[in-house]
Amino acid sequence: MERHRGVNFYEISPHIFALANNSYRALRTERRDQCILLSGESGAGKTEASKKILQYYTHICPTRNNTHTIRERLLQSNPVLEAFGNAKTLRNDNSSRFGKYMDIQFDYKGAPIGGHILNYLLEKSRVAHQNHGERNFHIFYQLLEGGEEPLLKRLGLEKTNPQHYHYLVKGKCPRVSSINDKNGWKVVRNALTIIGFNEDEIQELMEIVAIVLHLGNIQFGEDEEGETHITTGPQLQYLSQLLGVDGSVLKEALTHKKIVAKGEEMISPLSLEQALSARDSLAKAIYGRAFTWLVQKLNQSLAFKDEVYYSSKCSSIIGLLDVYGFEVFQHNSFEQFCINYCNEKLQQLFVELTLKSEQEDYETEGVGWERVEYFNNKIICDLVEEKHKGIIAVLDEECLRRGDASDITFLEKLEDSLGGHAHFVTHKMANGKIRKAIGREEFRLVHYAGEVNYNVSGFLDKNNDLLCRHLKEVLCQSGNHIVSQCFHADELMDQRRPETAATEFKLSLAKLMEILMSKEPLYVRCIKPNDAKQPGKSICGFDEVLVRHQVKYLGLMEYLRVRRAGFAYRRNFEVFLERYKSLCPDTWPNWRGTLPEGVATLVKHLNYKPEEYKLGRSKIFIRFPRTLFVTEDALEAKKQTIAVTLQTSWRGYRERAKYHRIRHAVIVIQSWWRGVKGRRKAMHRRQAADTIRKFIKGFILRNEPRCPDNEYFLDHVRFSFLMKVKRNLPKSLLDKSWPRPPPSLTEASEHLHRMCIRNLVSDYCRRIQPEWKKQLEQKVVASAIFGGQKDCYPQSVPKLFVATRLEAEEINLKVLQTLGNDNKVKYGVPVIKYDRHGFRARMRQLLLTTSSAVLVQEAKIKQRIDYGTLLGISVSSLSDGFFVLHIPTTDSKQKGDLVLQCDYVIEAVTKLAIMADKIHNVNISQDSIRFAIARGKEGVIDFTSGSDLRVVKTKNGHLSVTTPRIS
């Protein structure tokens, strides 16, 4: 299959795949529907060839989403149809007993997307009767051999025992070595599932097979009064069960007939013979219609479902015709007559389309041609089908004739109307040798493929193909859905007589011919190598006489002659030019001149040699396939360029259109956006003008009471001020800045400022540490005592009071005290111990010279003074560090007031005042301080400002302290 894919026909040796590939290529390239006609005798290999073709298509064709299923279904339809429609005959162990035309639908990419089957005249008679050495349809044996035990039990059948069923043993060969029924069952069962039958449908289909088998086993007997009755009860029970109808109703229908005359129904008993015939008719009718139902069901499964996406116009078709082949048996009946008539029609089509039309074409087109003689079988077709005169017409006439019409009268009628015809002869009409070869009840037709004697017995019945009304009524009530679908109540109402089997077959063949004529035909002529079903090329496998005979009657030699002398290809100028015009610059893209000139120009450009082609009146004839294939290859190569050109133009067009669309959209969006923006801007301006207007008016009226005209301005001013305040709030307590309020907000501003300060203060207070608080308290006290009173106070403000300075053990204090009136002034430098209760002084004596003091000895004075006894503290207003602690003098032990000097006079005095709770008893003197000396005496210290510190005792006994001035 791979070897044949995409290869030209002439490039490799002949093969069924080459032909399949050729038709597929033609379908793809020329988009013309194709049909492949398989012909040959029964057993020649048509069905096998058609399966190979199908296999080839399903293998090489590209796949679409659902084509996988379609492929499978196409392939699997074969085993199902073969099981129900094929049987073993003397000529072929798998002989098709029906005609089949299958359409395979391809989409434009060449993927199979669907299929449809037309079936023709099933050989129903086989259901009830088989010739010796033949079998019934395969499905019966397959079900019995392979069917699962529960299934068979349900159907009331016995496994692997065809002998028990009358309908299966008429030919006396229920088992054949070449056929594996058990395996066949598995294949069919699987195929039915793949095709899409559900379990119920399969069950009901098998019920039908069982119904036929049980019907065959129904036996009749006659009672003493001559009435027919059924002798096989169990079969009847199974039948009524499977058909889903009442047993008694079925029983009556099988043994009685219903006649409707003048609107009245009459029931009369059947004779034994009539009952047997009615039973067989019933079996044939049920099986025949179930077969048609099966084909319809297959068609539903194969149908192309994606109609919305692909219209059927987009698809192309390859048809496969595989009908029963030409048949000659010892005993030939109505069925062989129909089968052989069908083969005549196919041969006629072949003759018409090839030998006749081709040669006529050469002649009418004026191409020099030497006529090849051939046998035209139209005469035989006419003999069979001609209106009023043909065999079918005579048969129908006899069937419709009232009275004593029989198979024999039919034969006589034939003799009357067709006597003397070259292809028709009967025992009576023949003479000599031929007469002996024809039976009295036979007529002989000289077919294109040979002579066949047909026995007329049963012709009328088979052609009438009638099922008695009574049985039809029963089937209409059936509980089996397939049966009830096959036998519809409408049929009973229809008073018209149905077409006879032969006429119906003739009409369906006519339709088939129409279908085939509308397509490009390809032929597969199957040659049967021997009559013994033998394989191989040995002498016994290849019967030369038989083969020669077939080659002859198929008209192959004549056809070869026409082919050799003729042309491989012929087309109308228009079609040819249209297809290949792209290969010549002069004809591409359009030829303006006449068609013959155009074709001539094209052919010249293609370098066709004179012997390769001929130009007729309206057609071109190409002699060799090679020439055409070379041209096709060139077109294939050219298609790339054309495709690129088309793509370029299309893409350009598409992009331009897209660009224009976008551009238009952009302009629309722009205009809308600009409009929006413009409107927004205008609105803003209007709002701005309004604001400005309001603002100006408000400014003018700003000092008026609040009114609608100025409220906006005032609000704005307030808002602005508040925002300004918000932005410039003082960060610390020392920051005194505050925005200047507009006049209308002065009061509010002050309010806010106060709140802000308070807030800062509370914030500050919250954050303040205990030590610092104490420091500040002390500083506040210092400020209260000394603020603006003592010269050195301002310098002391930034200096922090050190907690340990006075509380420590040692304090650097100088004590000045006059201890006596002698010239030697003794100064004590007390070390003061200082605690919560008071302070204690311990003196060290100093010897005072005029300018310096020298430590002489440790004083023995120890004085303890409680804070509670402290009367007050005196300091000068100058910048010296002297201060006097006034102590009560009533106690004789007291040494008098303490005169002290300290570098940190502000700190020391403040702390002492706080400790002794004498804040209000600190006296700041301008010039001098009086202090008590022991024993009621009093001393004075005079303070003056000078250049540096000097302490001297003046003549008047005062202590004079000169303190440097603070610059």
Ligand SMILES: Nc1ncnc2c1ncn2[C@@H]1O[C@H](COP(=O)(O)OP(=O)(O)OP(=O)(O)O)[C@@H](O)[C@H]1O
């Ligand atoms: N190409 C083949 N190679 C080998 N065997 C073949 C080939 N073709 C056919 N046969 C054998 O011949 C038998 C009959 O073939 P097939 O059923 O295709 O014949 P047919 O022409 O369809 O007959 P009918 O007209 O009776 O249906 C096949 O079962 C097979 O055994």
